[in-house]
Each structure stands twice: as structure tokens, then as C-alpha cells.
Amino acid sequence: MKFAHLSDIHLGFQKSENLQRTERSVFERAIDECIRRKVDFILIAGDLFHVNIPEMRVQKAAFAKFRQVYEAGIPVYAVYGSHDFSPVSNSVIDLLNETRYLTKVTNVVETGDDRISLEFTVDKKTGAKITGLPGLKAGKDSVYYEKLDRAALEREGGFKIFLFHGGIDEMKTEVGPETDFMALSSLPRGFDYYAGGHMHKYHHARYPDHPNVVYPGTLFAGYHSDLEENARGQERGMVFVEVGQDGLTVEFVPLPNAEYTLIDIDAERKRASTVNSELLEKVRQSDSKDKIVVIKIHGELSEGKTTDIEYAKAKEGLYGALEIKVNRSRLTSREYAITPAGGRDRTEIETNAFRENIGEVRMDERELMGDAGINTARAMLSAAILPILQNEKRTDYQNRIIENMLGTAGLKIRDVARID
Ligand SMILES: [Mn+2]
Structure with a gap:
């Protein structure tokens, strides 16, 4: 038996056309590789899509590819991830499940006593028994592990695969952008293979009761930081598993996605002007043609503001780049640092923070200066911290927040400011 x-x-994460093309092509090549190797089945451990209902372009491309897999007679087994789940089964995953292009293997049975059990899906050709659970933050799904009757699953005989989406505490090797971790003991014991998703880097761990816990990682990128890691040489790919007489072998197969150029500048104790000349010099030296260029500037500037860095000028010098990504999240300025404010409660801390920093910003509007400015800022802040609604589109949420914030200053959202 062999499976992928x-x-x-x-799918659907990338915003620029060039990167959308890369995202699609790497997915198609991965599927082609599964067909070429004539695997018995394919496992997808969540976050196949970036959102539950991606735009039509993304859905069409995915359906076209899954149709090829279906026609090649290769079953696909999947669970929701943390990005493409829907608490009411309104996900394109459910659409693929309806058309039988894939099989969602989360079959929850309520056993009374507020406990749940899982039914196995048996792969016809190999007899492999597959079951699994979706991401940890999916509403009621998040308590599945607490209610799970593990003993019943552990008693089942045969070759068993557990498909899941979530991090394992014991495998947390470095701090990535992931949240949602659980103890290894949350997973039922004694399965032959634990097909994980959620961790974006390849991992293969072996434990006495959990012999193969494997994460293939992302194929390309699902967080902005993934692209920077790619530029630093992180391999991305998929996993092929072969089960034979002498046991189970796991092979990580890297799939190249694009070529990268990294421009990394340590700005610590440098003037903004010094960083600018360093940046332009590196731009002059770098080969950007058809490459994804990642510009990373980090550290604390000794002089000047973070906004003094001339990214636009740098971009002009990067000819023919496939895409240019700027990461300035670790860049600060000593002169214009926002110092942590003290206070007895939230109101006081907020007021002090605004009072200490309002002088840094030059403005002509009276209502944005002095005490009036502090009050406006406080009102806007409280208008901004509203939670997203269930099933609310991200852009609708962002527009609602902007509308809300502007409303506190008696302003209306203009069409040009609306996020589409
Ligand atoms: Mn993910």
C-alpha cells in the first residue's frame, strides 16, 4: 500500500496574480506527482483552502484538478483545517464531498453521556481504516477531543490512520505563527499513521504509543512569514508513505515553488539614512528577475522614523521581480519609540499612552491635538475592538470596524476607503 x-x-491565500499562479501550479504538480506514482489514496489534513468559500477562480481550478484524481481512480480523504472549516458545513470541502471528489472522514457519533465516538471510513482497495477530526478552533469541534471515546478507536483492528489538524505540544520545536496546540495524549493510541496538518513545516516524530506522527507542512505558503522562510531556504513539499512487509516508510518529497532573493538588513543602532543607502546598495547587487524578493529590515533605528525607509525606491530598482514582499514588523525607532505606559486600569493606561505619544505626531486638526485628540483616539480604539461575527466575511468585518471608528469622529466611510 502506498499513499500521499x-x-x-x-489555495486562495495569495493576492497578486503572479503568486496566485505559483500557488496553483505547485498544487497541480503535487497532485500530478500522486497520479504519476499511482498512490492508492491521498490524505489532506486540513487547510486545503485558505477560507471556507474561496473565490470562483480558486474553486474552478481545484475542482478541475480533483476531477483528474477522481478519473484516475484515486480516493481523497480529508478533514477541515482551521481556515477552511465551516460550523454549518458551508465549505467548499463539503461541495467536494458531495461530488465525491473527496471524502470528509469526520463521522461523529454521539454516544450519549456527552461523549462522542468516530466511525471509520474504509478504503475499498487497501482496507485501510481512516478517521479524523478537524481543526481545534472550529466551534463545537474544539471540544471533540475532550469528549472523544478513545478506547473504542484503540480497540479497532487493522491498519489505521488518524487524520487531524492541530499542533502537538511535544513537537513544538520553535515558535511559529501557529496557535492551537494539544497534548500528544489527546490523540487515540495505537494508530499506524497520524496524518497531521496545521504545522507549516515538515515534521516526523515517533512515540511509543503513536509510532508515526507526520506533518508534511505547507506546499507554498499560508502565512506571510512562510514566504520569508522560503527565501531563507525552507523546503516545502509533500509526504509519500509506503507500507510493506518490513513496515512503514515515510518519504518527504520537496516540490520547488519559486526562486527567491532575500534582502536582509540589520538596522540596529543605524540611522534611517544609513539603512537607506544599505538597502539601495543591496538592491543594486541583487538579481530580481522572475524572483520572489523578500525585503526584511529589523532592529531599532538610532535616528529617524521607520517610515523614512525608502521601500518604494527600493522596489523601483528590483526589475522584473515576480513579487516583492516587505517585512518591517521587527523594525522600530528609538527616537519615535512608543514607550509602554503605566496606569492602574485600562482606561488610565490608554489615556497615558496616548498622552505620552500624541506629541510625536504632527497634525493641524484641533480635535486631534491635546486632550481632545486623546479623547478622539480613545473613542476610536474602543470602536475598533469588536469581535468578528460568525460567518462574517473578513472584508465586511474590516469595513464595519472602519465605519465604526470613523463614526466616533463623525465621519463617513468613503468609497475609496472601503476594503473590497
Ligand atoms: Mn495552515
Whole structure:
């Protein structure tokens, strides 16, 4: 028996056309490789899509590819991830499930006593028994592990695969952008293979009761930081598993996605002007043609503001780049640092923080200066911290927040400011 294991493909994540093309092509090549190797089945451990209902362009491309897999007679087994889940089964995953292009293997049975059990899906050709659970933050799904009757699953005989989406505490090797971790003991014991998703880097761990816990990682990128890691040489790919007489072998197969150029500048104790000349010099030296260029500037500037860095000028010098990504999240300025404010409660801390920093910003509007400015800022802040509604589109949420914030200053959202 041989099968493929993929996860965190995040179809629909990329915003620029060039990167959308890369995202699609790497997914198609991964599927082609499964067909070429004539695997018995394919496992997808969540986050196949970046959102539950991606735009039509993304759905069409995915359906076209899954149709090829279907026609090649290769079943696909999947669970929701943390990105493409829907608490009411309104996900394109459910559409693929309806058309039988894939099979959602989360079959929850309520056993009374507020406990749940899982039914196995048996792969016809190989007899492999597959079951699994979706991401940890999916509403009621998040308590599945607490209610799970593990003993029943552990008693089942045969070759068993557990498909899941979530991090394992014991495998947390470095701090990535992931949240949602659980103890290894949350997973039922004694399965032959644990097909994980959610961790964006390849991992293969072996434990006495959990012999193969594997994460293939993302195929390309699902977080902005993934692209920077790619530029630093992180391999991305998929996993092929072969089960024979002498046991089970796991092979990670890297799939190249694009070529990268990294421009990394340590700005610590440098003037903004010094960083600018360093940046432009590196731009002059770098080969950007058809490459994804990642500009990373980090550290604390000794002089000047973070906004003094001339990214636009740098971009002009990067000819023919496939895409240019700027990461300035670790860049600060000593002169214009926002110092942590003290206070007895939230109101006081907020007021002090605004009072200490309002002088840094030059403005002509009276209502944005002095005490009036502090009050406006406080009102806007409280208007901004509203939670997203269940099933609310991200853009609708963002527009609602902007509308709300502007409303506190008696302003209306203009069409040009609306996020589409
Ligand atoms: Mn993911």
C-alpha cells in the first residue's frame, strides 16, 4: 500500500496574480506527482483552502484538478483545517464531498453521556481504516477531543490512520505563527499513521504509543512569514508513505515553488539614512528577475522614523521581480519609540499612552491635538475592538470596524476607503 499525505495548501491565500499562479501550479504538480506514482489514496489534513468559500477562480481550478484524481481512480480523504472549516458545513470541502471528489472522514457519533465516538471510513482497495477530526478552533469541534471515546478507536483492528489538524505540544520545536496546540495524549493510541496538518513545516516524530506522527507542512505558503522562510531556504513539499512487509516508510518529497532573493538588513543602532543607502546598495547587487524578493529590515533605528525607509525606491530598482514582499514588523525607532505606559486600569493606561505619544505626531486638526485628540483616539480604539461575527466575511468585518471608528469622529466611510 502506498499513499500521499498533503496539508496546508491554502489555495486562495495569495493576492497578486503572479503568486496566485505559483500557488496553483505547485498544487497541480503535487497532485500530478500522486497520479504519476499511482498512490492508492491521498490524505489532506486540513487547510486545503485558505477560507471556507474561496473565490470562483480558486474553486474552478481545484475542482478541475480533483476531477483528474477522481478519473484516475484515486480516493481523497480529508478533514477541515482551521481556515477552511465551516460550523454549518458551508465549505467548499463539503461541495467536494458531495461530488465525491473527496471524502470528509469526520463521522461523529454521539454516544450519549456527552461523549462522542468516530466511525471509520474504509478504503475499498487497501482496507485501510481512516478517521479524523478537524481543526481545534472550529466551534463545537474544539471540544471533540475532550469528549472523544478513545478506547473504542484503540480497540479497532487493522491498519489505521488518524487524520487531524492541530499542533502537538511535544513537537513544538520553535515558535511559529501557529496557535492551537494539544497534548500528544489527546490523540487515540495505537494508530499506524497520524496524518497531521496545521504545522507549516515538515515534521516526523515517533512515540511509543503513536509510532508515526507526520506533518508534511505547507506546499507554498499560508502565512506571510512562510514566504520569508522560503527565501531563507525552507523546503516545502509533500509526504509519500509506503507500507510493506518490513513496515512503514515515510518519504518527504520537496516540490520547488519559486526562486527567491532575500534582502536582509540589520538596522540596529543605524540611522534611517544609513539603512537607506544599505538597502539601495543591496538592491543594486541583487538579481530580481522572475524572483520572489523578500525585503526584511529589523532592529531599532538610532535616528529617524521607520517610515523614512525608502521601500518604494527600493522596489523601483528590483526589475522584473515576480513579487516583492516587505517585512518591517521587527523594525522600530528609538527616537519615535512608543514607550509602554503605566496606569492602574485600562482606561488610565490608554489615556497615558496616548498622552505620552500624541506629541510625536504632527497634525493641524484641533480635535486631534491635546486632550481632545486623546479623547478622539480613545473613542476610536474602543470602536475598533469588536469581535468578528460568525460567518462574517473578513472584508465586511474590516469595513464595519472602519465605519465604526470613523463614526466616533463623525465621519463617513468613503468609497475609496472601503476594503473590497
Ligand atoms: Mn495552515
